[in-house]
Amino acid sequence: MASSVIMPKAGMAMEEGVIVAWLKKAGDAVVRGEPIAEIETDKAVMELEAEADGVLLTITRGVGEKVPVTEVIAWIGQSGEIPPATATAKATAKAAATPAATKLASSPIPATPAARRIAGEAGIELASLLPPPGGVLHADDVRRHIRKDATPLASRIAEAAAMDPGAVPRFEGRRAHKADVEAALRSRTPSSGDPQATGDRRIPLTAIQRITGERLARSHAEIPSVTLFALADATRFLAVRKELNAEGSIRISVNDLVIRACAKALLANPRANAVIDGDGLILKGGIHIGVAVATDTGLLVPTLRDAARLSLPELSLRVKDLAGRARARRLRPEELEGGTFTISNIGMYGGATSFTPIINQPQVGILGIGALEERLFLEAGVPVVRTMLHLSFSFDHRALDGAESSSFIKAVKDLIERPLLILA
Amino acid sequence: MLKEYDLVVVGGGPAGYMAALRGALHGASVALVESGELGGTCLNRGCIPTKAWLQTAEALLETRDWASRGIVLDTPPRLDMKAALASKDRAVRRLTGGVKTLLDSRKVDILRGRAVLTGPRRIDVEGVGLVTTGAAILAGGSVSTRLPIPGIDSKRVLQSEDILALGKVPESLLVIGGGVIGVEIAQIFSAFGSAVTIIELEKRLLPAMDEGLSTIAAETLARRGVTIRTGVSIAGIEETKEGLALLLADGGRIEAELALLSVGRRPDLSCLGDSGVKVEKGRVVTDEFMETNLKGVFAPGDINGRKMLAHAAFAMGEAAADSALGKPRRAELEYVPSVVYGKPELASVGRSEAEARATFDRVELGVFPFAANGRAVASGDTEGFVKIIIEPRHGEILGVHIAGAGASELINEAAALMRLEATAHEWADTMHAHPSRSEALMEAAAAALGRCLHLPGK
DSSP: OOEEEEOOOOSTTOOEEEEEEESSOTTOEEOTTOEEEEEEOSSOEEEEEOSSSEEEEEEOSOTTOEEETTOEEEEEESTTOOOTHHHHHHHHHHHHHSHHHHHHHHSSOOBOHHHHHHHHHHTOOGGGSOOOTTSSBOHHHHHHHHHHSBOHHHHHHHHHTTOOGGGSOOGGGOOBOHHHHHHHHHHHSOSSSOGGGGOOOOOOOOHHHHHHHHHHHHHHHHOOEEEEEEEEEOHHHHHHHHHHHHHOSSOOOHHHHHHHHHHHHHHHOGGGSEEEETTEEEEOSSOOEEEOEEETTEEEOOEETTGGGSOHHHHHHHHHHHHHHHHTTOOOGGGGSOOSEEEEEOGGGOSOSOOOOOOOTTBSEEEEEEEEEEEEEEETTEEEEEEEEEEEEEEETTTOOHHHHHHHHHHHHHHHHSHHHHHO | OOEEEEEEEEOOSHHHHHHHHHHHHTTOOEEEEESSOTTHHHHHHSHHHHHHHHHHHHHHHHHHHHHHHTOOOSSOOOOOHHHHHHHHHHHHHHHHHHHHHHHHHTTOEEEESOEEEEETTEEEETTTEEEEEEEEEEOOOEEEOOOOSTTTTOTTEEOHHHHTTOSSOOSEEEEEOOSHHHHHHHHHHHHHTOEEEEEESSSSSSTTSOHHHHHHHHHHHHHTTOEEEESOOEEEEEEOSSSEEEEETTSOEEEESEEEEOSOEEEOOGGGTTSOOOEETTEEOOOTTOBOSSTTEEOOGGGGOSOOSHHHHHHHHHHHHHHHTTOOOOOOOSSOOEEEOSSSOEEEEEOOHHHHHHHOSOOEEEEEEGGGOHHHHHTTOOOOEEEEEEETTTTEEEEEEEESTTHHHHHHHHHHHHHTTOBHHHHHTSOOOSSOTTHHHHHHHHHHTTOOTTSOOO
């Protein structure tokens, strides 16, 4: 009997996934455990493995489609077997004809979250759409409706300009008219060199930006956070780094060294390596440091597991790998989970000297790495130049008090100022 | 006793009565103030009575062609002007009575008297007193434009309302102004037997319409014996023993028994009083929701001079009532058809060819003559054409101009498709009943796209 291939639920927050590629085509033999498709979630791209031996009978959802989790996207069975898709369609059509379906019409429109979001962005009332035979509106149903929901002239103008008429913001939910398409085209291509001439533009947030945004807002609202600032003399630290890079084949970054220093400081300050759990604080056994990475589609924080156990070259390689795959959106979902502390570095951008990072819930602390700055000091009456590193540490005041938090940032500062201890 | 309403509408013309009906539909208490007959210029002195007489005129013209269709009149037809007048008045009475019935059916109070706005929520109605209202809709309408020339006040210079009450046909008639009203009335009296001369200041008749329509109008009128003088300005008017003489600026002189002054209409601002409603160039200034500079005071219809047409007034009246009652609604005036009745009928919606060429880099024309339309040939009425102007990249319909029988009906298909933003592609592919005059629209759309098969290949 044929078995279904479903959109997997690869993380707690995952509601839907996009099919990036089918690695097998209908009719291909597949072996259990063999990758058959690439699936993109909000945070990563992963491979979907076959869960049965046999033949990929049929692919029911195509590349680019956004599919809610647990929904069927393909069937695997024995060669020549008929996938049960037709039987299912009949069953749902029959279900739709029963009185229960009529009851649905008066209750809130059954629709997938993606369908609701797309409809919301386009300003379309879900109630204005007829539910398909299955009874539940999917993202594609809404998209199809939106594409159709443009005047012939608007469609032609949009298509000639290679614009999806469905992507055009419209006036009060009516179908897209010429004026709507022209407005969208104006905002897409500034007609003159003056960007102010184009008026307001709406740019939809990416999935990552929305999710990150929600988390940041919640953290900002819920946590009584305090930020401490420290200035560490990084002159010797930089000299040591220079020596390391002159010898080794792996290029160690300032970031790598600070991560290692941080891991060591967390070992000595276990309350900072913790998560809030209701009215308790769980001191975490392992030190798993989230490293914030800016990507084209938003901020991602992959987790560097067991940071305190890694050698410096290992740590450096792992961080580079995580950051590279984060930018390529090739992280596995579990690589974005399980962090016990977070580091955010804005030093490489220049500009700001220091900042107040927002705590990554349910963690209790985040270290901010700011700019390196040369300053003049008097040493025994002689002016000397020292390169200082700006550090900041935001902490959850429910979990840490002033003494504990000061102890942690002082530990980081001491390690930077005595860099051989970082290497030890 | 002070009367109080949710909505008081001044003026019982198309904008006013529509606003009142719409307000009542929303459940508001509504009063409509009118000093004359209900129905406004359109029903009493404009669209409707001219259409009644044009029907009489066209019937008379048609009899000339009957012999060729095998109907022989032994004595030539004769116009009974008294009966024609009575027939026209019956039509007017029936429609103005209909307006009253509609207003009564929705419990709109009709206040008789002249009204003046005395404050944002106060209207003084002559013979009734002060009325207070939640919102005021001033649909004061328009009056005929006068010309500032000597002799213009002569009794032999008639306004359109005077000429529509004439009990006898004048020997000769001078029509001053070759716009819509002038061309329609010229056709009526020409068919009735007057020697008609049209004087137009601009270079062509119907200067506001597409030039193709001006040309065919001038040709057919000339064929029926109407004299057309364009590019002529008038210096003055003198009464003579038999009638009057028009003194032209170039020294010329034209004599006739009567003259019609039809040089346009201007807003009637008498209901504004000194309330402070903003007026520019003689027109009340409103936004798209028909609201004036005074909050809660609205001015739909001819009074704002946007489009002096009854159907535009309907739309403006409805928008004003909705907006006045807290349901803001724009008056959509993008696709307003305009029609000159007569034979042939002329109808337009959208841009003229000249306007389209001035706005767009490329335009294509699709012209389909009724002489190539089966229905037109079978019924022996092949005069005229359909002309569709498109922007060729997307097939956008920029303007549609029709000359020929039924143009006033055909133009509404064009207006509907333009409003729904159909393109020439969909139009050309929309099946039309055969044979019908409407097919000419489909064919012209195809012609604009270079794929009309009912026209010879080039």
